[in-house]
Amino acid sequence: MVNIGNRVQDGSETSDGRESSDESDGDESSDELAGDVVVRGRNLTKTYDSPLPFTRSVEVLRGADLDVRAGEILGIVGENGSGKSTLMKTLVGAMEPDDGEVVVDGVAGWCPQDPLLYDRLTVAETFRLFGTAYGMTGEEIRDARDRLADRLGFEEFLDYRVDQLSGGNRQKVNLSVAVMADPDVLFLDEPYTGFDWQTYLAFWGLTDELTDRGIAVAVISHFVSERERFDRILELADGRLTDVTDADLADRPTEDPRDPTGGANAKGDQSAREAETDA
Numbered sequence: 001m002v003n004i005g006n007r008v009q010d011g012s013e014t015s016d017g018r019e020s021s022d023e024s025d026g027d028e029s030s031d032e033l034a035g036d037v038v039v040r041g042r043n044l045t046k047t048y049d050s051p052l053p054f055t056r057s058v059e060v061l062r063g064a065d066l067d068v069r070a071g072e073i074l075g076i077v078g079e080n081g082s083g084k085s086t087l088m089k090t091l092v093g094a095m096e097p098d099d100g101e102v103v104v105d106g107v108a109g110w111c112p113q114d115p116l117l118y119d120r121l122t123v124a125e126t127f128r129l130f131g132t133a134y135g136m137t138g139e140e141i142r143d144a145r146d147r148l149a150d151r152l153g154f155e156e157f158l159d160y161r162v163d164q165l166s167g168g169n170r171q172k173v174n175l176s177v178a179v180m181a182d183p184d185v186l187f188l189d190e191p192y193t194g195f196d197w198q199t200y201l202a203f204w205g206l207t208d209e210l211t212d213r214g215i216a217v218a219v220i221s222h223f224v225s226e227r228e229r230f231d232r233i234l235e236l237a238d239g240r241l242t243d244v245t246d247a248d249l250a251d252r253p254t255e256d257p258r259d260p261t262g263g264a265n266a267k268g269d270q271s272a273r274e275a276e277t278d279a
């Protein structure tokens with residue numbers, strides 16, 4: 001997780017001195033965010049230089065705009081390589097956009113696609129390390145650790161080293177350290193990859209709890225298999241974000257052929273719903 005308090009990041013100031021091409025009006029260029037908006041990204045552009053000679057650079061973001069609002073679950077979808085992780089990195093401040101502006105009101109939590117954990121620490125030590133970095137007291141760290149371990153089902157692994165965990169359990173710890181310090185907005189990059197079905201349901205229970213408290217949650221996924229979980233969905237294509245309407249989704253397949261839960265959903269909708277009712 002990265003903690004970013006009331007951050008304004010303007011790519012145009014840090015690149016080559018060019019003025020931002022943001023065409024937004026006077027109010028938009030202010031650091032004040034309108035209404036319930038907690039994150040505003042405008043005209044975000046990012047091009048990666050090619051690491052190899054004689055190959056093309058990759059223009060990933062070409063003027064992406066988005067608002068994230070308090071208390072919503074926002075889905076961000078797009079094909080592999082469309083730039084979702086790049087977009088999220090610019091929003092949390094882990095990467096400078098080439099141009100454009102990001103304004104974040106409050107503290108942002110980030111659960112990256114590849115866990116940023118230390119292999120040689122135990123799970124309990126991982127909580128201590130991140131909690132201390134967030135300025136939490138020992139008691140607050142233990143409370144958050146025990147609550148999240150119980151919620152996501154990894155209590156028995158608290159003394160395991162991170163490199164001894166399964167991929168799914170590592171992902172649970174990755175998610176937990178992003179959530180533990182109560183951010184105002186949470187950015188999750190494919191958070192449920194590798195979760196079993198019960199953990200997948202627990203994940204959605206946790207996000208509902210957060211959004212009920214007004215925390216905004218933005219979730220990256222290749223594909224939205226359960227539309228009703230999201231308040232809004234944006235699609236990243238050709239470097240820009242557009243709203244995905246229910247009519248758009250009606251034209252698409254409803255099941256992810258790769259199964260976002262990593263196989264836990266293979267029992268199908270009906271029994272999955274029953275499991276949820278039981279949970």
Ligand SMILES: Nc1ncnc2c1ncn2[C@@H]1O[C@H](COP(=O)(O)OP(=O)(O)OP(=O)(O)O)[C@@H](O)[C@H]1O
Binds near residue numbers: 051
């Ligand atoms: N550090 C980098 N250097 C060069 N190119 C990069 C770098 N990171 C990403 N890319 C390229 O930028 C494009 C977008 O990558 P990104 O990871 O943002 O996409 P994504 O939509 O998150 O993909 P996926 O769904 O596969 O996770 C890809 O073509 C990728 O190869």
